[in-house]
Amino acid sequence: MWRDADFRRLWTGQSASQLGEHTGMVVLPLLALLALDATAGQLGALRAVGQAPIALLSLLVGAWVDRWRTRTTMLLADVGRTVALGVAAAACLLGLLGLPALFALAFVVGTLSVFFDVAYQASLVRLVRRDRLILGNSALEGSRSAAQIGGPALGGALVSLLPAPVAVACGALLFALSSLSIRRIRRIESVPEQSERPPRVWRRIHEGLRFVAGDAVLRAVCLASAAFQLSFAATATVHLLFLSRQLHLSGTAVGLVLAAAGPGALLGSLLAARLPRRFGHGTVLVGAAALGDGVFLCVPALHGSSGKTIAVLLAVGFVFGAGGQLVSVTVMAVRQAVTPDGLQGRVAATITFVGMGLTPIGSLLGGLLAQEWGLRAGLLVAASGMLLSPVVMALSPLARLGRTLPAAHGTPGSPA
Secondary structure (H helix, E strand, O other), X not given: OOOOHHHHXXXXXXXXXXXXXXXXXXXXXXXXXXXXXXXXXXXXHHHHHHHHHXXXXXXXXXXXXOOXXXXXXXXXXXXXXXXXXXXHHHHHHOOOOOHHHHHHHHHHHHHHHHHHHXXXXXXXXXXXXXXXXXXXXXXXXXXXXXXXXXXXXXXXXXXHHOXXXXXXXXXXXXXXXXXXXXXXXXXXXXXXXOOOOOOOHHHHHHHHHHHHXXXXXXXXXXXXXXHHHHHHHHHHHHHHHHHHHHOOOOHXXXXXXXXXXXXXXXHHHHHHOXXXXXXXXXXXXXXXXXXXXXXXXXXXXXXXXXXXXXXXXXXXXXXXXXXXXXXXXXXXXXXXXXXXXXXXXXXXXXXXXXHHHHHHHHHHHHHHHHHHHOHHHHHHHHHHHOOHHHXXXXXXXXXXOOOOOXXXXXXXXXXX
């Protein structure tokens, strides 16, 4: 795997892109909280605006990606995010980056991130053999784990220690580095054959939706993802407020606590290359989801900013990261295995649309829970909701998956 130069370039570019994305996920909300004194409702709205492109554009992007070269899509997305954050840094330097501008920035970056994320999920299938999908996904998700380690800590430190324009500009630099690496991919992709008169985009979207709806495994992935993403978006919003305003942690401490999921996710990526083949994909999915999601219920019981509190938060983040990453890698490999090449982008986008498309609602819900019920009660309710995901998995065909990946189901354009 690592002897393949193009795979290394994809891995490097994706790593830099994920680091920029995870840094921005902390920088923008902390700027809103610490520099612009945003309320709980405004913070929830900011997160919702950044996540809205997932619901609005995922299906369209999936249809386009199946007809484009993923290298070109990822490259343009990186360049666009570099420019957007560069302009934002200049606006911040001139004192023009208020909440409205921050909302616009979050939407633009979120839109371009949809293009990058759908494209990189489809790119692996075009670069490696199907029997190496688990290893490839493990390596790519491992890089995302590294970004989860460095991104939140870097974001918290940037906001706490450096001027706001520099904090924003760092994200632009990371996306620029990603574009340079993606640009060096040389392999000509095996883009699925296209007819002289390709079907209209809405018909292509419908083919992806029909394929997912007609496959029991993919339907279960959609439902479990939707349950998790809705609840996690609410939890993440209240969690950030809980750390800064209930436990009174500094920006740097918040970044370190959020970064704790990174080492756990790195462990989860490593385990994903071994555990499914030993215990079965279904057993690993249900067990890892139950452990990773359930551990968050410990957080609302914490008080103060003592070393003991921070230690518990770090442990919770580590377990959550390990379980979540183990689920993510395993689910992605299952999805890629059961999907024909010509539908990879649309299936990825459909699942993203159904699952991640609910995150704006979840973020708004989190802000509402924090505002109306208080931070502690709101966090408890939101975290409890995440347990719906392993329940859905346990009651679905996912729980019965064995030690080997299932074969591709149907053909492009057929539901099964």
